[in-house]
Amino acid sequence: MNTDHQGIFRKIIGQSDLMLQVFDVVKRVADSDTTIMINGETGTGKGMIARAIHQCSYRKSGPFIQINCGAISEGLLESELFGHVKGAFTGATADKPGKFELAKGGSIFLDEIGDMSPDLQVKVLRVLEENEFERVGGTKTLSSDARIIAATHRDLEEEVQKGNFREDLFYRLYVIPIALSALKERKSDIPLLINHFIKEISQTKGLEPIEMSDAAMGLFRQYDWPGNVRELHNLIERLVVLCDHRLIEPGDLPHRMRTGIPKINRPDLEVFSEGVNFTTAVTEYEKALIIKALEKTNWVKNRAAELLQIKRTTLVEKIKRYKITKEG
Numbered sequence: 001m002n003t004d005h006q007g008i009f010r011k012i013i014g015q016s017d018l019m020l021q022v023f024d025v026v027k028r029v030a031d032s033d034t035t036i037m038i039n040g041e042t043g044t045g046k047g048m049i050a051r052a053i054h055q056c057s058y059r060k061s062g063p064f065i066q067i068n069c070g071a072i073s074e075g076l077l078e079s080e081l082f083g084h085v086k087g088a089f090t091g092a093t094a095d096k097p098g099k100f101e102l103a104k105g106g107s108i109f110l111d112e113i114g115d116m117s118p119d120l121q122v123k124v125l126r127v128l129e130e131n132e133f134e135r136v137g138g139t140k141t142l143s144s145d146a147r148i149i150a151a152t153h154r155d156l157e158e159e160v161q162k163g164n165f166r167e168d169l170f171y172r173l174y175v176i177p178i179a180l181s182a183l184k185e186r187k188s189d190i191p192l193l194i195n196h197f198i199k200e201i202s203q204t205k206g207l208e209p210i211e212m213s214d215a216a217m218g219l220f221r222q223y224d225w226p227g228n229v230r231e232l233h234n235l236i237e238r239l240v241v242l243c244d245h246r247l248i249e250p251g252d253l254p255h256r257m258r259t260g261i262p263k264i265n266r267p268d269l270e271v272f273s274e275g276v277n278f279t280t281a282v283t284e285y286e287k288a289l290i291i292k293a294l295e296k297t298n299w300v301k302n303r304a305a306e307l308l309q310i311k312r313t314t315l316v317e318k319i320k321r322y323k324i325t326k327e328g
Contacts, residue, residue: 012048013196016186022049022178029176030056035128037173038151040180043230046151047111049178054107059147062106065099070115078120079136088137100133103146113173114154114165125169155302155312183225183232185311190221193229197236210240216248223257287322290315299326 009023029036030053038046047066054064067080079088083098099108110116116124127133131144150173159165183190194212202209212220225231239248250258289308297303301319305312318324 009052012045012052013193014186014189015192016188018181018186019189022180025176025178026053026056029053031058032176033057033059033147034175035147035173036149036176036178037156038149038178038180039156040151040153041182041228042153043228044180044182045229046153046180047109049180050107050109050111050149050151053149054109054147057107057147059106063103064107064109065103065146066109066111067099068111069120070112074117074120077116078123081120082123082133082135083138084136085138088135092137095135098133098135100127100144100146101142103144105145107147107149110148110150112152113150114152114156114159118164118166121166121169125166125172128169128172155300158301183228187221190232191217193232194220194236197233198240201237201240205241207240208246210243210246210248212248213250215250216253219250219253219257283322286318287324290318290322291324294319294324294326 009026012019012023014020014022026049036050036053038049040046050066051064054060067077069077072080075089079092079096079098081098081100083096083101084092085095086092110124113124123133127144128148132141133144134141156165156170156174160167160170194217198209201207220232227234235254239252243252290304293304293307294301297307301315302312305315308315
């Protein structure tokens with residue numbers, strides 16, 4: 001890794017194998033100009049990785065333009081992406097360039113692209129295939145010179161199967177996929193993140209840094225962080241600002257972190273006098289758990305995997321191995 005890349009990745013905290021793998025992929029693909037899809041739960045840092053890709057590329061001197069496709073209504077989103085001409089709609093009092101124009105020579109980050117409407121998906125597909133688009137209400141064809149980086153928290157493969165996302169756009173986006181792990185899957189990074197956030201927030205707000213007791217740190221590492229790194233950052237900011245004392249103990253933490261690990265109910269199993277085939281029994285129990293999780297989530301695999309606290313890829317492998325189907 002060269003010195004420039006070291007500086008870029010220093011802003012993204014993580015030394016776990018999972019994060020080092022992400023850093024390696026970013027370095028290798030940054031200059032390729034190939035479309036990249038970043039997948040990960042909300043709060044895992046998809047925007048930071050997108051910016052790192054831009055800053056590691058030959059386009060780094062150009063603009064980095066980002067837009068959250070899930071936070072803007074469909075009508076407004078089209079104008080934001082492609083711009084509009086004067087009189088295109090009520091309130092369009094002047095020509096306005098869109099994000100694709102503003103990103104010329106740089107990169108455009110389409111966050112939460114899985115929330116985009118089918119009509120807009122067609123227009124983004126055209127940009128990917130032909131590097132062309134028109135402003136809303138305009139007739140002049142404009143060319144695009146921006147590297148496209150997209151991101152979503154959704155399972156786009158499932159969205160394609162449901163008919164919510166175009167298959168052709170899916171394959172154009174998934175040229176180079178980057179998967180960001182949930183914080184609960186890289187808990188070795190939690191102390192590093194905590195120390196970084198404490199230092200950063202304390203300096204920004206002009207406050208004395210707080211410290212974590214061993215017991216409090218243990219709870220931080222035990223908790224599953226459904227809001228991922230964003231949730232961790234927000235909690236550290238609250239503790240830095242509100243705690244009168246500088247040593248954080250378990251009692252200072254939210255109740256949800258102090259409730260401990262939930263008890264697991266033992267299944268009603270019986271070992272008969274003639275014995276039981278252990279492997280078969282475990283297999284049948286695992287299969288029954290998977291079916292229950294799938295039924296509870298209407299057969300949405302990523303949600304079922306979350307219930308079972310396993311990776312989606314692991315769940316898919318087990319479904320294939322046990323030949324589980326919705327029809328039974």
